[in-house]
Amino acid sequence: MDGTALPRRLTWVVAEVVSSVDETRRARSIVLRCPGWPGHLAGQHIDIRLTAEDGYQAQRSYSIAAPADGEYVVITVELIEDGEVSPYLVEDLVMGDRIEVRGPIGGYFVWEPSLGGPLQLIGGGSGVVPLMAMLRARVSADSQVPVRYLSSARSLDRVLFRSELARIGRDVDGVEVLHTLTRTRPDGWDGLERRVDADMLQSHAFAVSERPTCFVCGPTPFVEAVSSALVALGHDPGRVKTERFGPTGG
């Protein structure tokens, strides 16, 4: 058996919604105060459990969007049209509401400044959320690790954290932020404009020789395409960490 430390049991705690921000028309960041929160690493997630008046319960996992900050845990949730939990979180939850959470969960798809870099972050849609936690951890720790953040979204109004990313890309040395828009582009768009492919990674991601750790998160076809392209370019599969989510859930 590995390890000697007693694992902490993950118990459900009642968290309070202390604030929220609409990130786009379909996505919202929610700040939860979780009593007794033990802290977490960027990239980890929490489970949320909702209970209806008739006793029906539903659970879903959501990536944490920001590094550890005492009892505060931020999640960013994108609405899934026919979803069961995400519409409630994005549209119904109000300040002061209480929901059950447990976590943090996951220990593989994580990054902290001591793990070094370079750090190649590639996210599709709301798959950028755990990557944003890593970028925010890098910036708030004033780490010198070089980071390239590449997000893929259908259109500009679907890009999460756009203004914060613009600020980080402009002001923080060693961080490059790039967006690619796959369906529609505004006039004068000067970013990338197709799905992430091997050519794009060759031109804009860290080279194989720089031995980056790559984190890829998004819907399954996105992650399959990007991680396969990274491996085809010569990146060590052991340095390509992935997290996938299907079209269902939420």
Place this chain on the structure above:
Amino acid sequence: MALINRGFRRRNRVDAPPDRVPPGQYVTADFPVLSAGPTPRVRLEEWSLSVSTAAGQETRWSWEELSSLPSETITVDIHCVTKWSKLDTVWQGVSVDDLVGDMDDPGAFVLARSYGGYTTNLPTSDITGGKAWVAFGYDGEPLAAEHGGPARLLVPHLYLWKSAKWVNELQFSNSDRRGFWESYGYHDYGDPWMEQRYRGD
């Protein structure tokens, strides 16, 4: 008594008999994918499956040899720890019993090892006695790489991370060594009906 989230209600998307859906799960008609790294691509001519016992006895099957064993069609419900369940999935595979049948007492535990480095641990009694298969077909087709092809373990009575994709070794021993997700705090056993998601559940 759990907290009530006012205004939250069930939105049934797939009708399912409640006795087939473990606690905390929802039923999906899709087949989501979950894995920690890039999908390994293994050519059938290079594929092999090794089975080794605690006593050090080892048997290896090539793809051709595995394909020549009697296979079964298995119709089962599967449950992923990420909360989705999928009912009546149809697989083609070889019973693990047929791989270990000639070995006397392989060992009390097994560590399944996969192409790409994934591992997961199970009690031997959970993969023998008609409870587990090495599956290479899904829904009448060869098993797709993203779902674990050429072949994966199928242990439908436990959460799906125990059904190691891209399996290439069943390493029996008399000590229980944690696999990949188990060492990150996921449950050692993973019974969906007991909701054993994380260690301590």
